[in-house]
Amino acid sequence: MPFQYLEHYNGTTGLTVGVNKVLFSEQTPYQKVEVFETDTWGNLMTIDGMVMLSEKDEFVYHEMIAHVACFSHPNPKRVLIIGGGDGGTAREVLKHPSVEHVDMVEIDEAVVRASKLHMPGVGDFDNPKLHVLYENGLTFVDHVDQKYDVIIIDGSDPVGPAVDLFKQEFYDKCRDALTEDGVLTGQTESPWVHGYHESIQSVFRSVDNAFSHSRMYLAFIPLYPTGMWSMVYASKGIDPLSQEVKDRVAKGMQTFGQHLRYYNVEIHTAAFALPGFVKDIIS
């Protein structure tokens, strides 16, 4: 074992993973992008030293950020992904037969390049419905003229280039870029990591202001700090826990859904159940 990768959170608490080989390491204009070959999790990507995904656990994050949004909308055709350069979120979105056009706005082309090279099973980059644009997400939603049915905020942690993705201005612009029934989801860190409580609160204040439906939901992600990860759901028109949405999820499970490994009918509802200590953070 050449060395141990170590990510710290909450002071001295950390995740450590043995690394066989460094496959990719590049300081880009935005951040440091690295891919490591590990003994247990397949290849693993970090940005500025923080785990983004591994080949073995990425299905959890990507299924949960994509399908909660795409099943809640009755007929998602145009989807915008902010970030998501590894390609996994787009791959899950593209499983929905109604989807015609996906714009993926990734600030850093090195993330896409690293994923294509060293995580070839994660992305679906040859899909003709997928359009990859290398731009700043905030600037993009500011200038975009066509509306989207679904917007997914798949950014990294609220340090570095992703910091704008946790602010009111960004959520206001996303609301304006959504169709009337549009749905938004995004990643919002771990409720157990105290340093991010302010960012989580900022996102939920922002979506409460900008949307009529807003909720937090949770997923178990083994390689993210503490394993408990929160996501935001927001919509001007659609309650993700309505019977109509639940029926749509059940129907979807009979087609491609049976091949999913995390998201299913029960998980769709269960993910929105929050422990009291989590509710306290956002209330």
Next chain:
Amino acid sequence: MPFQYLEHYNGTTGLTVGVNKVLFSEQTPYQKVEVFETDTWGNLMTIDGMVMLSEKDEFVYHEMIAHVACFSHPNPKRVLIIGGGDGGTAREVLKHPSVEHVDMVEIDEAVVRASKLHMPGVGDFDNPKLHVLYENGLTFVDHVDQKYDVIIIDGSDPVGPAVDLFKQEFYDKCRDALTEDGVLTGQTESPWVHGYHESIQSVFRSVDNAFSHSRMYLAFIPLYPTGMWSMVYASKGIDPLSQEVKDRVAKGMQTFGQHLRYYNVEIHTAAFALPGFVKDIIS
């Protein structure tokens, strides 16, 4: 920071926590019991190098192993806890007004001593309803003559003295020690830790054989490997997802339940929702 505590799982993956001071360290006839002062999690207890609990996160495990059982039973009076030497499970059980008598059968008195000394907020050892017995759990259920309404298996990992708590013989004896409507819960490791899949499968085969209702449920535990922890529910008579149980949980939340920090009405149901990859392990 004098040193970093490190627990490994799945090969070289690990949890690391900075330790200010070693408060307790004893090699008992059964295992090595240690308590560390940490900078973020309060005092933290390990057994044979594996995290059992910290003062900051223990409420999750103890609420989820105790209340799922005690609310599912209509009127729990006599409760047996196998293991649970830190006292946290008994503390949660004793919040139920119907409970008259709790037997806690802990093999290793050093665990109780360490908890009383260094985690004084965890146990409720002065409660006259609590009876602590230092015995082997398997032998105890083999010889016990009075029946219990609830049995909770709060043992450590399936190595060392807790290994018997993952076998058919033990679950058969527990079934015999339960009243007709009796309910059993227990901890069954992380679905992400491959080395324990056989133990998880053994428990679920055993309870499927011994009980008419058996289910897995999940909780987010930040200091356990991968943060995703599974527990077993088993009963001869009671479906934990029946409307009767849900109504009982809702009623309980109006009394002491509002002071809980993890378990609540929505969590009771949501915890039983399993991702497909978890269902695959036990099916």
